[in-house]
Amino acid sequence: MSLSEDIKDFGLDLGYSKVGITTADGFPTYVxxxxARYEMYAWFIEGVFQPIKGADPKSIMPSAKSIIVAVYDCSKEAFPEKLVGKIGRHYQARCYLTPRDRINGARRQLMRQFLEKNGCEVAQRLVVPERLSAARAGIATYGKNTFTFADGIGSFILVTAFVVDAELDYDEPTMREECPPKCTACIDACPTGALYEPLKMDPRRCIAYNCFMAQDGFPAGTTSYVPPEIRDKMGSWIHGCDICQEVCPRNQKRLKAKLPPNEFLVKAAEDFELTKLLNLTDEFYARTVQPLMYNYIREKKYFQRNAAIALGNTGDPAYIPDLAQAMQDSEELVRSYAAWALGKIGGSQAKQVLEASLARETCQSAKNEIEAALVAA
Ligand code: SF4
Ligand code: SF4
Structure with missing residues (x-):
């Protein structure tokens, strides 16, 4: 058996659904x-990922010859109803690239070790354009929603790429969009207009970005501020957004399939409440939040902000006492977004809480949010 076949077999053994191989040539159109869209992607270009360098693997690793691309199917098991619409399916499936001591990072690590054992040098920390790599390696095609789709699965997949110095057997590329010609369901459904034309998305307007990239200084140059017009459109999402994938006809077979339950998610869902996320205790954080959403959000206050937005978007006065409690939180960010949520719910009870909060508030940005909320309430 050739090394290429060995690598593919090992990848399948690890639980990847598809493994393809392409050259380590650059991706000039991606660059x-x-x-061309620097303003939209400055946070990404200038951040730790260094995608422009990653798009030319040989510039970082001159010996690079091949990219091995693996697709992991994130939707083999059912997602609990209580978490759907709040946490994106990729995150429920814990498909983060790191850390190594969690399941997907461990899978990557095992693949890397296998490649090294077989004489390959594997690039360290090189982030190649993974979706493009998957299409060039013949294991995925594009959708107008910017996601890649794997045959027989759909777009709820995780793509992982390994750049190596070995010359391998290359697969036939499938670099094409395979949507029904007249379909624009994803663009029509995107609540924020982030998906503004086929294959083009402005991340700054994307709900997912605003859930977990909007943190002060993470990644480079970002802030925790979520613009009010985006807050309104975030609905109940607190970590990711699946709308442009949920409406997609290419995902319906899997979304409608009867899948086995995942006991870890069932247990997490039983415990999960937005009100608990808003007034987040160390115990709830350690028991339920961290095991599920461990990679992007670095501080509890961002989960609390997202929960405040989601509760505000319910418009339900039943949550006023929880939001009133959040108005006493030690974090200015939490008080600011709880104020926004109270303004969104509105009514005399919400106004009373806002007025009492304004009287004791000492931080200027929280004061501004409370005053704006009082106008809205
Ligand atoms: S993930 Fe949500 S907000 Fe982002 S582009 Fe898709 S539908 Fe729009
Ligand atoms: S919703 Fe339609 S246009 Fe959008 S990715 Fe799916 S098939 Fe393509």
Whole structure:
């Protein structure tokens, strides 16, 4: 058996659904696109990921010859109803690239060790354009919603790429969009207009970005501020957004399939409440939040902000006492977004809480949010 076949077999053994191989040639159109949309992607270009370098693997690793691309199916098991619409399916499936001591990071680590054992040098920390790599390696095609789709699965997949110095057998590329010609369901459904034309998305307007990238200084140059017009559209999402994938006809077979339950998620869902996320205790954080959403959000206050937005978007006065409690939180960010939520719910009870909060508030940005909320309430 050739090394290429061995690698593919090992990848399947690890639980990946598809493994393809392409050359380590660069991705010049990707670089052009990123540069043309610098304003939208500055946080990504200038951050730790270094995608422009990653798009030319040989510039970082001159010996690079091949990219091995693996697709993991994130939707083999059912997602509890209580978490759907709040946490994106990729995150429920814990498909983060890191850390190594969690399941997906461990899978990557095992693949890396296998490649090294077989004489390959594997690039360290090189982030190649993974979706493009998957299409060039013949294991995925594009959708107008910017996601990649794997045959027989759909877009709820995780793509992982390994750049190596070995010359391998290359697969036939499938670099094409395979949507029904007249379909625009994803663009029509995107609540924020982030998906503004086929294959083009402005991350700054995307709910997912605002859930977990909007943190002060993470990634480079970002802030925790979520614009009010985006807050309104975030609905109940607190970690990711699946809307443009949920409406997609290419995902319906899997979304409608009867899948086995995942006991870890069933247990997490039993415990999960937005009100608990809002007034987040160390115990709830350690028991339920961290095991599920461990990779992007670095501080509890961002989960609390997202919960406040989601509760505000319910418009339900039943949550006023929880929001009133959040108005006493030690974090200015939490008080600010709880104020927004109270303004969104509105009514005399919400106004009373806001007025009492304004009287004791000492931080200027929280004061501004409370005053704006009082106008809205
Ligand atoms: S993930 Fe949500 S907000 Fe982002 S582009 Fe898709 S539908 Fe729009
Ligand atoms: S919703 Fe339609 S246009 Fe959008 S990705 Fe799916 S098939 Fe393509």
């Amino acid at each position: 052009e696109e990123l540069k």
